[in-house]
Amino acid sequence: MSMVSDLAAIVGEDWVITAREQTARYLADETADAVRPRPAENVVLIKPSSAEEVAEVLKLANREKTPVFVRGGGTGICGGAVPIADGILLSTERLDGILEIDKDNLMVVAGAGVPFGNMLKAVEEAGLFFPPHPGDEGAHVGGLVACNAGGTRAVKYGVIRNFVRGLEVVTPTGDIINLGGKLLKNNQGFDLMHLLINSGGALGVITKVIFRLCPKFNSSGTLIISYDERHKAINTVPKILQSGVVPLAIEYVERDVIEISAKRLNMEWPAKKGNTFLIVILTGDSEDEVYAQGEKVSTICEGNNAVDILIAERREEQANILKIRSEVYSSLKSNIADVLDITVPPASIGEMMDKVDEIAAKFNIKIPTYGHAADGNLHPHLLADLVEKGLLREVKRQIYAEAIKMGGVITGEHGLGVIRLPDLDLYPDKKMWELMRGIKAVFDPNNILSPGIGVL
Amino acid sequence: MSMVSDLAAIVGEDWVITAREQTARYLADETADAVRPRPAENVVLIKPSSAEEVAEVLKLANREKTPVFVRGGGTGICGGAVPIADGILLSTERLDGILEIDKDNLMVVAGAGVPFGNMLKAVEEAGLFFPPHPGDEGAHVGGLVACNAGGTRAVKYGVIRNFVRGLEVVTPTGDIINLGGKLLKNNQGFDLMHLLINSGGALGVITKVIFRLCPKFNSSGTLIISYDERHKAINTVPKILQSGVVPLAIEYVERDVIEISAKRLNMEWPAKKGNTFLIVILTGDSEDEVYAQGEKVSTICEGNNAVDILIAERREEQANILKIRSEVYSSLKSNIADVLDITVPPASIGEMMDKVDEIAAKFNIKIPTYGHAADGNLHPHLLADLVEKGLLREVKRQIYAEAIKMGGVITGEHGLGVIRLPDLDLYPDKKMWELMRGIKAVFDPNNILSPGIGVL
Numbered sequence: 001m002s003m004v005s006d007l008a009a010i011v012g013e014d015w016v017i018t019a020r021e022q023t024a025r026y027l028a029d030e031t032a033d034a035v036r037p038r039p040a041e042n043v044v045l046i047k048p049s050s051a052e053e054v055a056e057v058l059k060l061a062n063r064e065k066t067p068v069f070v071r072g073g074g075t076g077i078c079g080g081a082v083p084i085a086d087g088i089l090l091s092t093e094r095l096d097g098i099l100e101i102d103k104d105n106l107m108v109v110a111g112a113g114v115p116f117g118n119m120l121k122a123v124e125e126a127g128l129f130f131p132p133h134p135g136d137e138g139a140h141v142g143g144l145v146a147c148n149a150g151g152t153r154a155v156k157y158g159v160i161r162n163f164v165r166g167l168e169v170v171t172p173t174g175d176i177i178n179l180g181g182k183l184l185k186n187n188q189g190f191d192l193m194h195l196l197i198n199s200g201g202a203l204g205v206i207t208k209v210i211f212r213l214c215p216k217f218n219s220s221g222t223l224i225i226s227y228d229e230r231h232k233a234i235n236t237v238p239k240i241l242q243s244g245v246v247p248l249a250i251e252y253v254e255r256d257v258i259e260i261s262a263k264r265l266n267m268e269w270p271a272k273k274g275n276t277f278l279i280v281i282l283t284g285d286s287e288d289e290v291y292a293q294g295e296k297v298s299t300i301c302e303g304n305n306a307v308d309i310l311i312a313e314r315r316e317e318q319a320n321i322l323k324i325r326s327e328v329y330s331s332l333k334s335n336i337a338d339v340l341d342i343t344v345p346p347a348s349i350g351e352m353m354d355k356v357d358e359i360a361a362k363f364n365i366k367i368p369t370y371g372h373a374a375d376g377n378l379h380p381h382l383l384a385d386l387v388e389k390g391l392l393r394e395v396k397r398q399i400y401a402e403a404i405k406m407g408g409v410i411t412g413e414h415g416l417g418v419i420r421l422p423d424l425d426l427y428p429d430k431k432m433w434e435l436m437r438g439i440k441a442v443f444d445p446n447n448i449l450s451p452g453i454g455v456l
Numbered sequence: 457m458s459m460v461s462d463l464a465a466i467v468g469e470d471w472v473i474t475a476r477e478q479t480a481r482y483l484a485d486e487t488a489d490a491v492r493p494r495p496a497e498n499v500v501l502i503k504p505s506s507a508e509e510v511a512e513v514l515k516l517a518n519r520e521k522t523p524v525f526v527r528g529g530g531t532g533i534c535g536g537a538v539p540i541a542d543g544i545l546l547s548t549e550r551l552d553g554i555l556e557i558d559k560d561n562l563m564v565v566a567g568a569g570v571p572f573g574n575m576l577k578a579v580e581e582a583g584l585f586f587p588p589h590p591g592d593e594g595a596h597v598g599g600l601v602a603c604n605a606g607g608t609r610a611v612k613y614g615v616i617r618n619f620v621r622g623l624e625v626v627t628p629t630g631d632i633i634n635l636g637g638k639l640l641k642n643n644q645g646f647d648l649m650h651l652l653i654n655s656g657g658a659l660g661v662i663t664k665v666i667f668r669l670c671p672k673f674n675s676s677g678t679l680i681i682s683y684d685e686r687h688k689a690i691n692t693v694p695k696i697l698q699s700g701v702v703p704l705a706i707e708y709v710e711r712d713v714i715e716i717s718a719k720r721l722n723m724e725w726p727a728k729k730g731n732t733f734l735i736v737i738l739t740g741d742s743e744d745e746v747y748a749q750g751e752k753v754s755t756i757c758e759g760n761n762a763v764d765i766l767i768a769e770r771r772e773e774q775a776n777i778l779k780i781r782s783e784v785y786s787s788l789k790s791n792i793a794d795v796l797d798i799t800v801p802p803a804s805i806g807e808m809m810d811k812v813d814e815i816a817a818k819f820n821i822k823i824p825t826y827g828h829a830a831d832g833n834l835h836p837h838l839l840a841d842l843v844e845k846g847l848l849r850e851v852k853r854q855i856y857a858e859a860i861k862m863g864g865v866i867t868g869e870h871g872l873g874v875i876r877l878p879d880l881d882l883y884p885d886k887k888m889w890e891l892m893r894g895i896k897a898v899f900d901p902n903n904i905l906s907p908g909i910g911v912l
Contacts, residue, residue, distance in 0.1 A: 103698065147643065150643075154641065171891070177887050179888070182802075183799055183865060183868070184799070184868075185610065185832070186799060186867075186868060187603065187654050187872070188866070188867060189872050189888070189889070189910070189912075190654070190655055190911065191653065192888055192891060192892070194617075194647060195646060195650065197647065197650075198647055199646055202646075215697070215700040216700070241671070242562070243671060244671040245741065246670075285752075288744075292741070292744075296741075343641045346562075347560035372641070374640075375641050376641070409642050409643075409644045412640075412641030416644070416645050429633055432648055433645070439898055442894030442895055442898060443891065443894075455645060456645075
């Protein structure tokens with residue numbers, strides 16, 4: 001294959017890999033097996049070391065009309081990192097330098113291939129704080145931007161988008177562009193930076209990221225608030241948000257799901273009463289501030305049918321609660337066929353959960369559901385038995401249709417990737433997809449970058 | 457003109473206005489006279505009452521290949537609302553309904569033509585709070601989104617973009633699309649909503665806006681911190697931001713400028729010592745919290761060369777300080793040829809001000825400069841005498857070139873509009889303008905919507 005030698009001339013021989021045993025682990029991501037797309041047969045893996053090399057590769061790919069797929073940490077769960085056609089798989093892992101932590105501007109500049117955990121560590125060592133935490137610390141920072149990752153801490157700080165200040169991007173035609181910068185305000189024409197955020201790798205290869213940082217919070221506390229009934233828990237959430245307290249996170253879980261995670265970790269879920277729980281994380285500049293917030297939240301919950309309130313102040317206690325919560329997906333994963341990511345207006349979340357239950361009852365199945373309660377972002381888990389029963393697609397589409405009916409979307413934080421494209425017909429509006437296709441064609445006239453991913 | 461009757465058939469006879477004496481006040485915006493574009497001669501003003509009527513008008517305009525310009529409150533200062541070619545001027549003023557204040561979801565739904573002040577009042581009456589405050593309350597909410605307005609309060613809450621959750625937009629081809637919704641997370645493909653924010657009216661007519669709201673803050677305080685030298689003031693800003701205190705606003709002003717505004721208002725600038733000032737506004741959930749923040753900020757400033765610190769706690773005192781600050785532009789306006797809006801990395805703001813001074817000294821002119829210190833957003837005022845001296849363009853371009861050299865942009869919050877397009881050649885990167893033009897062509901194949909505005 002002549003392309004292999006052309007690629008070697010750009011990135012160096014050592015960084016062009018064709019042997020299937022060496023590329024194998026690059027051909028999947030964390031998407032559940034039942035819905036993950038199958039990788040193509042003939043995939044050349046390359047590992048460029050700079051934006052310039054990425055640009056040369058993309059120019060070559062345009063000349064040869066060869067697809068290029070981009071891979072970061074491979075932690076996505078919508079099939080967006082799987083090379084679904086023969087061509088080049090471009091891993092950004094060598095763009096792994098934390099280039100600067102700029103304390104005066106409160107910014108970090110990092111290569112796209114920096115693992116999220118490494119960046120967090122470096123930021124913490126500099127005495128600063130990066131608020132969003134979308135979960136898997138093996139994610140790469142370029143991928144966090146490409147999929148606009150969310151996570152539990154969006155209540156106080158919003159999603160990754162809010163923290164992106166600048167991007168270096170190689171366009172599909174091989175031009176290197178710099179969008180934004182160390183800037184807090186920027187009205188420099190149509191916002192290409194915001195268009196690249198959540199473009200799923202389809203509009204350009206992100207090679208460098210500038211994130212805004214915050215000072216460390218000095219104090220935190222975690223509350224588990226127990227209820228005997230779902231709606232009592234869910235109905236408390238807007239009351240907390242209206243009170244003036246802005247928690248870092250408000251999570252909703254039910255006992256059956258959280259106990260599975262605790263058991264797997266050989267840990268104990270500390271709340272003994274109630275069946276459904278809100279986990280509320282509070283942060284502040286001082287212990288007094290967090291204490292005052294905790295008092296306020298407790299009073300609201302007591303007045304709204306909570307059956308128990310557990311307050312964790314010690315760092316270790318708080319970490320344990322989070323550990324159990326954050327491992328729910330891993331605990332269920334072996335039994336999962338698909339994880340949904342519906343998002344509805346936050347006040348409709350109880351109604352949405354009821355709809356999921358109704359659908360489960362109709363098909364006589366179980367659908368464990370938990371999520372980011374204050375964000376209206378729910379993750380119903382479709383279990384493996386749906387595949388055997390031939391119900392996976394139908395159940396999913398019924399849940400999607402209900403979410404859309406409530407003014408929601410089928411993905412709040414995971415992205416369209418590959419696996420959600422076939423269900424976009426559920427939306428009444430067709431024009432927006434047409435505009436997205438038009439934008440894709442402007443950036444990528446030969447459709448060589450991530451074809452079939454992120455856009456209909 | 458046959459178009460007049462076609463337009464009357466769509467919006468009704470009463471809402472099609474051709475007499476120049478009735479259209480006159482619609483032909484300018486708040487841009488300084490010296491740089492404001494001249495309106496075209498043959499302009500038909502129309503006032504549609506719904507998105508559907510807007511859609512019909514745009515379809516007609518496509519058939520007739522007639523330009524359509526969009527006007528909100530006309531408070532912009534980059535010439536973006538001036539009809540610069542013969543055609544239709546579409547005022548959104550009749551889309552003036554506050555459609556819903558949704559307390560459970562903490563959202564407001566408003567027609568694009570709602571004056572900002574009206575929305576603020578309705579939100580306040582509902583016991584809630586809309587954080588951004590870009591200045592002129594006569595602005596319309598559609599315009600705030602179209603230009604991604606900024607203002608003083610961006611330090612704590614960010615710019616308008618952060619609060620937009622949903623938009624109803626009529627595309628240039630006359631399709632009505634709904635982007636986002638009452639949603640806090642939304643990864644539904646390329647983010648057309650964020651692309652429309654700051655599109656300057658060139659990618660669609662915004663007809664409805666959904667904004668996120670916050671609970672009211674219970675307490676606030678305003679500090680004026682006096683310094684005898686600019687850099688001592690500016691160098692304190694990152695120290696405040698690193699401390700964990702997040703002020704609502706940090707403004708920088710110098711005595712000569714602020715005294716002009718105070719004098720015009722028949723008020724007194726309360727700070728007697730020092731020549732340069734930081735105005736720091738603190739908000740919090742309780743008086744205790746604000747007091748603790750104020751103590752922390754004071755301690756930092758005392759340790760960093762402040763010569764005096766004045767703390768205003770009473771509502772009226774605080775309002776007076778803000779009034780004097782917010783009227784600086786109006787006070788200088790009669791003597792202003794152009795207001796710049798450069799934005800640099802926040803830590804470079806002192807250096808940028810020095811460059812402005814150097815340029816002023818070189819040309820032997822005065823350039824009053826003040827701005828949003830924590831955002832790196834500066835407004836050098838080019839005065840009327842530069843026009844007589846024939847220096848306006850040259851001085852502007854030299855300031856722009858310095859900002860770009862520091863990694864900055866020529867507009868942080870005012871937008872490109874019409875007046876900044878001729879200076880985009882100062883950027884080394886050309887590809888991004890090409891992509892913007894491509895996007896414009898996708899949305900507006902006949903280039904009928906706001907031609908010549910917002911994009912090169």
